[in-house]
Amino acid sequence: MIRFFVSVWENFKEYIVLVILLIVSLILLSQNSSQGIQKVRSIAFGTFASVTSVFTDVFNISNLKNENENLRRTNAEMMLHLSRLREYAIVNEDLKGLLALKDSSTFPLISATIVSKSLTKSQGTITLNAGNNQSVKVGMPVITDKGIVGIIYSTADNYSIARTLTNVDLKVTVKSERTRENAVLKWNGEWLVMINVPKTFDLKKGDRIVTSEISSIIPFPLPVGLVYEIGNVEKGIFNEVKVQPFVDFQKTENVFILGIVKSKEIDDIEFNLLNRQ
Structure with missing residues (x-):
């Protein structure tokens, strides 16, 4: 987990600093109710939303990639299991302990x-x-x-x-x-x-x-x-x-x-x- 945060910091530190500064700015802006400040506040909120959206998309893409790899791996393992099961079933239809075979659990x-x-x-x-x-x-x-x-x-x-x-x-x-x-x-x-x-x-x-x-x-x-x-x-x-x-x-x-x-x-x-x- 620590390596993950270090990697994120090294790759996105400029964006992280920008987000922190934006948050501080928004906190300060929220204390002022003048009309000019309200316009600036609206622009700042819009910018903040855009930046956070980029981060959200990056993490979502990474998660989808991992999920896709896991799904492909599961499908491949299922194909291998099914092939072995079909083969054993044809060789001996009365084999009852087939699913307990140790070597059929992982590939x-x-x-x-x-x-x-x-x-x-x-x-x-x-x-x-x-x-x-x-x-x-x-x-x-x-x-x-x-x-x-x-x-x-x-x-x-x-x-x-x-x-x-x-x-x-x-x-x-x-x-x-x-x-x-x-x-x-x-x-x-x-x-x-x-x-x-x-x-x-x-x-x-x-x-x-x-x-x-x-x-x-x-x-x-x-x-x-x-x-x-x-x-x-x-x-x-x-x-x-x-x-x-x-x-x-x-x-x-x-x-x-x-x-x-x-x-x-x-x-x-x-x-x-x-x-x-």
């Missing part, structure tokens, strides 16, 4: 703002204002309350770069939440597509797609999107499935970095050499 979320974007047709990347000093590591998922945005692949002291799902160099193992069938998701320059999907898979339009637990990058299921279209490839035994992502990569400005790196050897094929320069 290590690192708040970050996107400071720049490179959303070209094939190389979607974002730069975040969080890095090594904020415990960000290569391989950590980047999320919003809607689902996964991408994966961290480069870090500096206070900044990091993530490849979004709209990057041809990033491939992620995903699955249908309904059928549990796995496939590889990639960006083809136009759409997110699940490739080499056997025609025997029972995928349907509208199926919810999440990251797969067999992924060597992402530790547990995160929402990806919905099946938009199943392309019936005439030749061969595979289909290509278009996926509509939950996250709007163009409009996203604030994200969270999930502070977890899967604790097994990273599969270089899936990870696509994230450390590559």
Whole structure:
């Protein structure tokens, strides 16, 4: 609290002195009832009201910013909880002690703002204002309350770069939440597509797609999107499935970095050499 008042004094001391002087002046003016003094008093009250209004706006903006950050954090945590709950419910519908699991109570979320974007047709990347000093590591998922945005692949002291799902160099193992069938998701320059999907898979339009637990990058299921279209490839035994992502990569400005790196050897094929320069 003391630091807060010191910070306010250092940043607004001129205004604070002005307000104090205005208050003293108003007290003195209030003791005089002459017509000329009354006009001066009216002007002074108007000035005082304007100055106090500025201070009120500054504090309100600061409070709104903090409330917005807390709301985004809560929404992201709810998304993670819901994803884990949905996964456990599908695996075992009779699991009664699900809500008592210790590791489902909190998630290590690192708040970050996107400071720049490179959303070209094939190389979607974002730069975040969080890095090594904020415990960000290569391989950590980047999320919003809607689902996964991408994966961290480069870090500096206070900044990091993530490849979004709209990057041809990033491939992620995903699955249908309904059928549990796995496939590889990639960006083809136009759409997110699940490739080499056997025609025997029972995928349907509208199926919810999440990251797969067999992924060597992402530790547990995160929402990806919905099946938009199943392309019936005439030749061969595979289909290509278009996926509509939950996250709007163009409009996203604030994200969270999930502070977890899967604790097994990273599969270089899936990870696509994230450390590559």
